Amino acid sequence: MPPDRPSDDRDPGPIRSEPGSLLEHVSVAVFGIDEDNRVVYWGPGAQSLFGHEARSVLSRPAAALFPGPAPGGPASAEHLTERARALGYWRVRLPALHRDGSVFDCGFRVFPVIGPDGGGVVMGLASRSDELDRVKTNLSFLDALFETCPIGLVMLDEELRYVHLNQVLADMDGVPLADHLGRRMQDIMITSDGGEYQRMLRSVAEEGRPVVSTLVGLRTPGHPDRDQVRSVSFFPLTGAVDTRRGVGGLLVDVTDREQAILEATAARQRLALLDRASARIGTTLDVRVTARELVEAAMPDFCDAAVVELVQWMAEPEVFDPALPLITRRIAAGTTLGDAAVELVSGLDTVTYPPDSSIHEMLRTGRPLCVPVNEDFVSRTVVHDQRARLLRDSGLAGIVIAPLVARGTVQGVTMFGRSAARPAFADEDLSLAGELASRAALCLDNARLYSRVQDIALTLQRALLPSAPAAGPYVDIAHRYLPGSHVTEVGGDWYDAINLPGDRVALVVGDVMGHGVPAAAAMGRLRITAKTLARHTGEPGALLEELDACAQEAGIEWATCLYVRYDPYTGRATIANAGHPPLLVRHADGTVETVGDMLGVPLGVGGVPFLTTEAELPEGATLALYTDGLIEMRGQDIDAGLEALRAQLRGNVDSLEEAADRILGNLLPDTATDDTVLVLARVRRAGQSPA
Known part of the structure; x- marks a missing residue:
């Protein structure tokens, strides 16, 4: 085995343990002792631990690494090599001697290595006992922390993927612990803050700036219908030679005491939807385009399906009679659900609602109405059996019906539907549906009036041209x-x-x-x-x-x-x-x-x-x-x-x-x-x- 080169300029420094573990800051000395108990290999870590340069210790008796033996006791070097050859592997704590004369407690691992010529060398690994004790203490503490701590703990790598977490956090997410590993945090903690949460985590990982007790509103795949608020603290995890290795975090579920934040988040989402709808609805004076813009503005953030229908009054103004069937013309529809829902919303141009339907009930009050999709609703609303089957198979669980009223005239109705996979419509959703319908109704009425004027002008023009x-x-x-x-x-x-x-x-x-x-x-x-x-x-x-x-x-x-x-x-x-x-x-x-x-x-x-x-x-x-x-x-x-x-x-x-x-x-x-x-x-x- 060749000896270590004694050049100080090329000394790579002490051998470290694998990056990312708690052992990464423990110096490990590597050395070799031949059959004559002389030092034949001297690694960089050995020089750091014992203080001897390679040129001053190679071919010297290994006894120079230990203080003198106790009276009647064996010499430490001979004892190490004897036990290594006898047992094949031996670990022990012994006093060690530094070059400056100080004695320190040291942990040794020794084992024999046999060369091709039959000659043998005992290889030794050594570390200071106090550093090993610190690592053991830290490992014991971390094991207990991850097993018994009542708050969520997580370790993420540089790409913000789960490396380690405790069961408390897995339960908070409603996702098995093993299903977290390797996935990005944004796949589990789903926020609606425009990416602000991810930017915060990225700044911790890349810039090393910790965050403490920041409140975050979110949902998880394990609890898709439950809004949560968590207090999160994150800090950078550093590796060997000061390289950042990821992010550590502590997460506490504070949903109950932070309900106001959830309500504010929902309100912001509703306002954002209204802002987007205001910008998207009414870009043209075309009735069908305006109706399609309403459908596109509502999906998928607000609902899974939507239709817009205009009432076909025989004369205008015509008084609504709840005892008569109501006939509408469907001018826009859309859905993110399956084939049955697609056929349901797009299979008809003209729709007839029998008396006493939910649409009649909504028009009587003039206010949005939320109805569950059950047998009573189906039997009261749908005339044809085939359409009724499509409604049952569509996956819709609830529908909000809102009137399209502008300038005191009922223009039509709009309906928004949600599947069972989403939260049911709440009172706030009714208000939002009414606001969407109100804004769209004015745009539709403007388009209708414009179309009427255009029809008059076109009729006049055609009559006047040859x-x-x-x-x-x-x-x-x-x-x-x-x-x-x-x-x-x-x-x-x-x-x-x-x-x-x-x-x-x-x-x-x-x-x-x-x-x-x-x-x-x-x-x-x-x-x-x-x-x-x-x-x-x-x-x-x-x-x-x-x-x-x-x-x-x-x-x-x-x-x-x-x-x-x-x-x-x-x-x-x-x-x-x-x-x-x-x-x-x-x-x-x-x-x-x-x-x-x-x-x-x-x-x-x-x-x-x-x-x-x-x-x-x-x-x-x-x-x-x-x-x-x-x-x-x-x-x-x-x-x-x-x-x-x-x-x-x-x-x-x-x-x-x-x-x-x-x-x-x-x-x-x-x-x-x-x-x-x-x-x-x-x-x-x-x-x-x-x-």
């Missing part, structure tokens, strides 16, 4: 009107084709600023006026002057209009423009030109004459009239949009209908927010002028 404009025997037309986004569904864009005497045709496209009923009404007024004037006014410029006067009288502040009159016998077109994008003409060879680019001023300004432009149109030319929604895009210059339209017109236009669809499909993005009109007209020449 459904199939006739353009005579010498002009073929394809026309398209596309509304913008849902928020701006009805605008003031319009178009028309007017038959004039002598087989002439007038093509008109206009755009009134704004949206909704006012824009649709203004559009209809201008279209009807233009159609009337076209048959009695000679020149397009004069027609726009009359139309401008009409706009001023009607209070229309801003509108654009392009008027084109075509004579098939001369092939000439006369154009007048009131601030509208110019006419584009595609020739038979595919070239596209702009005709009549004198835009003029919009209608409603007044006091400005409108100029006319004349152009000869070749046989088979295709005219493109359009509104600015086709060429104006957010972030794009209008000239670029106009050039893109020219490029599309250069393509195949043999079929005007297909060309119109292709142009709109290629130029309009899905996010277009403005209305768009496109009119394609192919002109032909007549053989002879009429008499």
Whole structure:
């Protein structure tokens, strides 16, 4: 066995026990004695314990490590080697001699090691007895502490995983002790503090800052329906060479005396849910989207299933009669439960509730109602046997029914359901359900009123726009009107084709600023006026002057209009423009030109004459009239949009209908927010002028 090298610079220090144990701070000396009782191996720990450097003790008698023997007694070194060879392993406490002459009590473990040549060496391990006694005392104390201490004790590693805990803490968690080991603490102690508890533990592990008597509200997998409050204290566990090895903790269940904290925690959770719901509900003026936002805001924090239903009143306002069935239209539903619950909430569009149902009871009082899902509720509420079976199999244990009331009108009902795995609804949950329903009802009513106004405007617009404009025997037309986004569904864009005497045709496209009923009404007024004037006014410029006067009288502040009159016998077109994008003409060879680019001023300004432009149109030319929604895009210059339209017109236009669809499909993005009109007209020449 080679001796230890005597270099002080390379001395790795005393051998330590395995990191993480209570023995890690005990110095262990390792040495070897040959058959002549001479030192043949000297480890770094031996130098620390006995004070001798390797070069001063190797090959010296081992007796130098011990004080002189008692009168009549054996020498200590010889006694150690003799017992080791005789017993194979021997432990004993003996006085040891330090290099400085001091004597200290030492614990020895000795055993023989036989080499390949048959020679033997006795290896010895030695530690100071006082350090060993301290470790034994600590181990005894810790064993008693973990077995009998009435509070929860835990040891966590650097990743905050359970390494050791006592039975008291396992009972507090309702999880077997063995099932804790290796799991992260956040998997057992489940908090709703936004991660603050985990950040606190992490600061103890990483920064070494202890926390004392901090109150934490939580739930555990073993007691999922029980809110707890614990007073926790945590401190860093340090290992050899001052490396942190984890976290130790003491936990006391103080739920009974801290009930106020639980109530405050629940109140904060309810307020947080309301805040989230306020931000998420009513982002659009769409009834179904608003209802779906209510369902998504409630799940899964508040409930396991939710539906929103609108009452189908036959007339408004209609007095609720509890003696009659109630018919609702389900517009949103969702659940986190199984297949039966999914089919239950989403399998119907129209729901009929018989008289004396729980929904009738809720509407009579106008307040939220909590009902258990039992046979009485099922028989009173569900009409069809199949739906009743789905309700029984859904896993729902309780339902809160809340009215959707806004501006004194019952809009509908919303229902929130919980499974048996969650706590039953409490009085505070009823208040929360009522608040959610109240906020959603106002948003739903706004959406309903907006939809009604939009329906009126859309009906008006459809009535005022031509459904199939006739353009005579010498002009073929394809026309398209596309509304913008849902928020701006009805605008003031319009178009028309007017038959004039002598087989002439007038093509008109206009755009009134704004949206909704006012824009649709203004559009209809201008279209009807233009159609009337076209048959009695000679020149397009004069027609726009009359139309401008009409706009001023009607209070229309801003509108654009392009008027084109075509004579098939001369092939000439006369154009007048009131601030509208110019006419584009595609020739038979595919070239596209702009005709009549004198835009003029919009209608409603007044006091400005409108100029006319004349152009000869070749046989088979295709005219493109359009509104600015086709060429104006957010972030794009209008000239670029106009050039893109020219490029599309250069393509195949043999079929005007297909060309119109292709142009709109290629130029309009899905996010277009403005209305768009496109009119394609192919002109032909007549053989002879009429008499």
